[in-house]
Amino acid sequence: MKFTTLDLPAQVLQGIADTGFTDCTPIQEKTLPLALQGKDVAGQAQTGTGKTAAFLITLFSHLLRKEGEVAQRPRALVLAPTRELVVQIEKDAQALGAHTGLTIQAIYGGVDYMKQRNALKEGADVVIGTPGRLIDYLKQKVYTLKHIEVLVIDEADRMFDMGFIADLRFILRRLPPYNQRQNMMFSATLNQRVMELAYEFMNLPEKVSVSPEQMTAERVEQLLYHTGRKEKFPLLLGLLRKEGMARTMIFVNTKREAEFLYERLNANDFPCRVISGDVEQKKRLRILDDFKSGKLPIMIATDVASRGLHIEGVSHVINYDLPQDPEDYVHRIGRTARAGAEGKAISLADEDGAFYLEAIHEYIKEKIPVEWAEDDLIVHDYKHIKPKPKVKGEVRQRGQSHHGKRHPEAPAKEEGAGEEKKRRRRPHRKKPAGEQTPAE
Structure with missing residues (x-):
């Protein structure tokens, strides 16, 4: 089906062409024939198959058809x-x-608190956000949800997995009645x-499902190497x-x-960066931009990056650790072979990972x-890096920081003081002469 055969506003068709x-x-x-008629849609499809474009095209078409009406903002919520x-949805929407x-x-969350607050207060037609900060501004009465015409919930199952369902319900209960807005879930x-x-x-x-018998993308070449824990990194280098x-x-x-x-990778001349849940948001976006532009060849990620990111030209995905949740395997390898391209997904199964296979x-x-793995694939002449000792659970001595380092102004502990303190015992109370116990 061509987009030109659909009943779409000229402005939307121009954006699609661009x-x-x-x-x-x-x-x-x-999805589109149903959604463009104003019907509610719950759509299921593999990652990287165009769900985002489907709901954005519907959303823009809906709002443009009611352009002549006097409307208060925001009008649509994703x-x-x-x-x-x-960030990815906003980029596609722009x-x-x-x-x-x-x-x-x-x-x-994570960036531009006042900037986002002011922009929301001035008014926006389409708001795309995470539940936490949306609720924050909502409680401050920065904006209202009473005029929402279109609602989109993306990755709803992930909302449950990440514990956002209570926040999601908080927002949904403050929207207009369900029959006074169009709703889409993908x-x-x-x-x-x-x-x-x-x-x-x-x-x-209307439930729409595009779930082929093959769960993984067709153009992903998958490989699995069984390896011992000690040979895992040398194999990765190879x-x-x-x-x-x-x-x-x-x-x-x-x-x-x-x-x-x-x-370890940087020490062995493989430039890389890490993106995980607790990395500052500005830094995460900078790393992603460098990776997308080609400045950064390797990005290490936890599962925070396995869903929703569309990065063109990812040639390889490596599961250095096999995921504990099988769904995450599909989402991880879905970062490559997107939009008809080809890609390769390599998994390394050590003694622990084999249990998830x-x-x-x-x-x-x-x-x-x-x-x-042949012997020549395993690298032996690499630089060794010792892992940092675990800090969590360690008992800190008086005068030490949270990282186990002594504060420079803290008095040094005298040698043998700990042993002397351990040997100290409270003396037993002597029973006065003539005193009898109850048993006597």
Whole structure:
């Protein structure tokens, strides 16, 4: 189906043409005819299949058709679970809505508190945000949700996983009645709890599903290497040297592992940066921009980056740690082979990761092809970096900081003082002569 065959406003068609889109993806082909008629839609499709464009085209078309009416702002609300996804949706919205004349504002935590607050107070037609900061401004009465005409919930299942469901319900209860607005929900998975939410806050939504038998993207070449924990990093170095990976995402399960891997790769002449949940937002966006532009060849990430990010030209995804949740495997490798491109996903299964393989194979309904690493693929002449000692759970001595370092002005502990204190015991109280116990 061509976009030109749909009943779309000229301004929207011009935005679509500017982005280079001509043919609808399967999810767009099933969704747009229903949504453009004003029906509520709950759409399910794999990551990277065009869900964002589907709801943005519908949203802009709806608002433009009512352009002549006197409307108060904001008129449309898009909710997403992560800051990165909000930034990505806003970028797509600015491109597709460049000729609509509608004001678009992103609201998310970590940056520009007063700037976002003032922009929201001045008025925006389309607000795209994470629940937390939207609620913050809502409680301050910076804006109102009473005039929302279109609601979009993106990655609804992730809202549940990240514990945002209470915040989501808080926002939804302050919108106009469900039959006085158009509602759309898009996600990679629409499980029972998500559909219960849809039926509670949407007006008899049409469920649209594009779920092929193959869970993973068709153009992703998957490989699995079984390796011992000690050979894992040498194998990674060998793969990086052999494959000539132009733009690579490496996924790990913990922030600590990400930082350790970052130090080891940089020490061995593989420039990389880390993006995780607790990295400052400005820094995260800067890292993403460098990675997208090609300045940064390797990005190490936890699962905060596995969903919603559209980065063109990612040649390889490496699961340095296999994910504990099989759904995260699909989302991770979905960062490559996007929009019809080809890509490669390599997973390393050590003694711990092997336990997650069965669940992953069951979820994707296929087995990941296994390759055995030849001796020449494993690098031995690399620079060794010792991991930093764990700080959490350590008992701090008086005068030490939270990082275990002694404050320069703190008095030094005398040698042997600890041992002397341990040997001290409270003397037993002597029983006065003639005193009898109750038993006597």
